[in-house]
Amino acid sequence: MTLLSPLDRKLLRDLWRIKGQAGAIAAVIALGVMTLVMLSGLVNTLEQTKTAYYERYRLPQVFVPVERAPERVLERLAEIPGVSAVEGRVTGMALVEIDGEILPIRAQAVSLPVHGRARLGDIYLAEGRMPDPARTEEVLLLKAFADARALKPGDTLSATMNGARRGFRITGLARSPEFLYTTAPGEIVPDDARFAVLWMSRDSLAAAYDMDGAFNEALLGLERDASEPAVIAAADRILDPLGGRGAFGLADQQSNFFLTEEINGARSTAVAVPPIFLGVSAFLLAITMHRIVQAEREQIGLLKAFGYTDGETAIHYLKLMLAIALAGAGAGALLGIASGRAMAGLYTDYYKFPFLVFTLEPRSFVTGFAISVGAATAGGAGVLRAVFRLSPAVAMRPPAPADYSASGGIGRLARRLLDQPGRMVLRRLHRQPGRMLGAAIGIATGMALSVGMIGLQSGFARTIDLAFTVLDRSDAQVTFTHAMSEKALYELARLPGIESVEPVRNVSVLYRHALETHRGAITGLGDTPRLARAMDAKQRPLPLPEGGIVLSSTLARELDASPGDFITVEIREGRRPVFDIPVTAVADSLLGAPAYMRLDVLNRALKEPGRVSGAYLRLAPGAEDSVFTTVRGMPALAGIALKEDMREAIREVMDEGMGAMRFVMLAIAGIVTFGIVYNAARIAYAERARDLASLRVIGFTRGEAAFVLLGELGLIVLLALPLGAVGGYGMSALIASAFSTEIYTIPLIFDAQSVASATLAVLASAVFSGWIVKRDLDRIELVSALKTRE
Amino acid sequence: MPGKTDTSPRIAFHTEGLTKTYGEGEAAVHALRGVDLSLPEGELVVLLGASGSGKSTLLNILGGLDRATSGSAHFRDHDLTTHSDRALTRYRRDHVGFVFQFYNLMPALTAEENVELVTEIAKTPMSPSEALDLVGLGPRRHHFPAQLSGGEQQRVAIARAIAKRPDVLFCDEPTGALDSTTGRAVLQVIADINEELGTTVLMVTHAAHTAAMAHRVLRFSDGAIHAVEVNATRLAPREIDW
Secondary structure, eight states, rough: OOOSHHHHHHHHHHHTHHHHOOOOOOHHHHHHHHHHHHHHHHHHHHHHHHHHHHHHOOOOSSEEEEEEEEEEEEHHHTTTTTTTEEEEEOOOEEEOOOOOOSEEEEEEEEEEEESSSSSSOOEEEEOOOOOOOTTTEEEEEHHHHHHTTTOTTEEEEEEEETTTEEEEEEEEEEOOOGGSOOOOOOOSSGGGGGGGEEEHHHHHHHHHHHHHTTEEEEEEOOTTTTHHHHHHHHHHHHGGGBBOOEEGGGHHHHHHHHHHHHHHHHHHHHHHHHHHHHHHHHHHHHHHHHHHTTHHHHHHHHHHHOOOOHHHHHHHHHHHOOOOHHHHHHHHHHHHHHHHHHHHHHHHHTOOOOSSOOOOOOHHHHHHHHHHHHHHHHHHHHHHHHHHHHOOHHHSSSOOOOOOOOGGHHHHHHTTTTTTHHHHHHHHHHOHOOOOOOOHHHHHHHHHHHHHHHHHHHHHHHHIIIIIIIIIIOOEEEEEEEEEEEEHHHHHHHHHTEEEEEEEHHHHHHETTTEEEEEEEEEOHHHHHHHHHHBOOTTTOOOOTTEEEEEEHHHHHHHOOTTTTTEEEESSSTTOOEEEEEEEEEEEOBSSSSEEEEEHHHHHHHTTTTHHHHEEEEOOOTTHHHHHHHHOTTTEEEEEEEHHHHHHHHHHHHSSSSGGHHHHHHHHHHHHHHHHHHHHHHHHHHHHHHHHHHHOOOOOOOHHHHHHHHHHHHHHHHHHHHHHOOOOOOHHHHHHHOOOOSSOOOOOOOHHHHHHHHHHHHHHHHHHHHHHHHHHHHOHHHHHHHHHHH | OOTTTTTTOEEEEEEEEEEESSGGGGGGGEEEEEEEEETTTEOOOOOEEESSSSSHHHHHTTTTSSSOOOEEEETTTTTTOOOOHHHHHHHHHHHEEEEEEEEOOOOTSOOOHHHHHHHHHHHSOOHHHHHHTTTTOOHHHHOOGSSOOOHHHHHHHHHHHTTTTOOOEEESSTTTSSHHHHHHHHHHHHHHHHHHHHHEEEESOOOGGGGGGGGEEEETTTTTTEEEEEOOSSSOGGGOOO
């Protein structure tokens, strides 16, 4: 009949009795575990989905662009050791015009295989049908672009390819792992609406780009144990005489680079953030367990008096602690799975995966449970050891009244200033400073978490603000199809509506320093640029030196280089010069990982004096449309981008990509902070219920009794606020770096506003928690409170 | 010493020079100042004295709840003063039952479950309902402490103490919190246990009238026994003038 031992029944009823507190603490630990399970599961899911998508649609491992190579060269590429598959295709830049848009949109045209599916670089037909190879006007359009521009199968568009304008009909919409992110050349931020990909018949495209019987891009698949650098070197050797433009691996492919960086960002968030949340939860769990077990001191003594051994007694309380910790961790794991799944779904849409491979990270469960159980045990074990040291006779007696005599001085001093309840509060703080400090530190930790998370929100805004108003003060940016004489800029400057023009030259390069390499670009700027500048951390413009390079802090970190070091620069275009150059300064980097040189110095290195690849423009107010209408006819214009559009694009990446996690984390931080304050109030109430009932019995009013309790809580909170502000600084730094990726850097923001907001959150939590315990105190049944110990 | 004084009733407790000091230096409190004592098995012994006279301290030491500062205390062949914590736990578990002034029931457990708490770990216990029947609380076995009167709670505590069939029952002011009628009923239960089960009973009280029901009375003052009386005739608890 009795399945449970009486001790286990005691356990269940004890749990029921402290359900409010147990629930609050379990909820806090649940949030910690949830963060861990959710983030690690999300990262795993994205990683697995990416891999599956790449494999299913055969994304190549090496891309080999070339000016023009005859078809038969593909056979030579196939013979390179380690190459398992080869596909040749024709691809070219195009400008697409659509109704209602003044500016042409940059696009990449890609050939479809003549027969069947592509051996490498396959596509997923999301809507409509494949183009008929016999109909040269039929194209597939990248679905992300079509969605952003509200285009659908059956619509028409016109595109300029190699100088000739043609009309096309869209037969279908496609997705491809190669174009998950699309970024217009010369820009750093992907934007679905401003870059299109067209797939069309090989013959049609070959005719447009004069590639009959030839290809201008080869795709290579590698065997499992192949050496990518060796294959790249071999491909370059074969294609160099034909105008090879430098083979590169998947890691340097733009869309993959961006996606990988996002996932890396998510991973570093998943590594750095959950420990913060879990640590705060574990700390709180330990403190609360300590208190709960301490309150059981007399019952522990009684069990020992009956002859229960230390071990048996410890196991009983361990069960109590484990029940709370495991319930919290279990709920957290379930919440983590559910929220991880929901977020993975959102991100699948965001990253445009056609399917989702939902996977969890088993280690996160183990870690979550181990930390919860460990913290609970650690918190309770200390008290148990202390109680076990007492003889049962002592443990069973209620603890001797705390000795307040040492705080008598306070009484004398405060007698004239404070009434009796006020003195009680002060004396208690004086008498048990450790306990009060523990509670204050708990609240301070919660507040620090909120300070950090609130600061992070400003950090994201600051990054956008600095990048687009301080560093870059232009209104628009034009890019040419190839490096042009700077005379083109004079023409631009003469156009009505353009107030100023500044040259820029972007060249793609490979950096080397020590063992590190990085594929990126150098931005060449004028002597004293005013529109786009390199700046140090204090927003002071950095002069570009005659003989050196300025690295962004992200790139400097990537290359492990600091001012004074020489780095090797291999330029990947033109004559492809290679040179060593000293780093003269490190610029604050906010977006991407740029590097800056003086334009004339860069051009000298390239042996191409007076060349620019684009320009920054300052426009007269309201002149955008007229300028664009004039500029669109310029020969060799690859594109023009409004800074407002770019700002929106990066905002979207930050708010909908991995950065969106910050909103979720802010909410969780808020709940954790409340949970901690509420716990502190509950514990204070539980420890003092008897004293407070005694006060009521001897004639104190409800208000006066409440003052003793709430006054104590208030003082703890006041003590916690400055501690929380100080801790918030460290937490802000930790969180900002955890949320930074190579795509964007989040600065440490620790300002009055975040501290004030977090302070308000703590105070609001304190008022609400105080109101709840005050309600309980008002309802306390005086006689029973004094009779039974609860 | 054992063997030599082997006259008819066996000795349950034997102490020599037992002292207990709390605290140190000036603040030291001498709760026991050298107690020599021999108590035969099967007796009902009442320890009388004012608050702070040392009677509860002696009870705690003999019950294995506390340790002496010096001297020796034996239960049969157990040397309580040299026992390890583990051995003291064993001793309490196998031989001893306790009844406390404030009942010390687990509020989260019913009457029956409070008894079960002890029968679970005892070697040859009676059933919890049998123990509750003995104290006349069979019908209330499923009540929680908060639903029982003080006397009923104390009887549950007695049932809990005797359910393991202890060799010794220690009662610390068992009627201290009770009115006279209830107190008499509780004392009757204790007397019955002593009578019917042959359990040695040591009962601490400061109510002098309870002395009449004892085989033996130890009078305490200032940490020492100043008189030992053996009652030639005993009164039943109901006859005691409260």
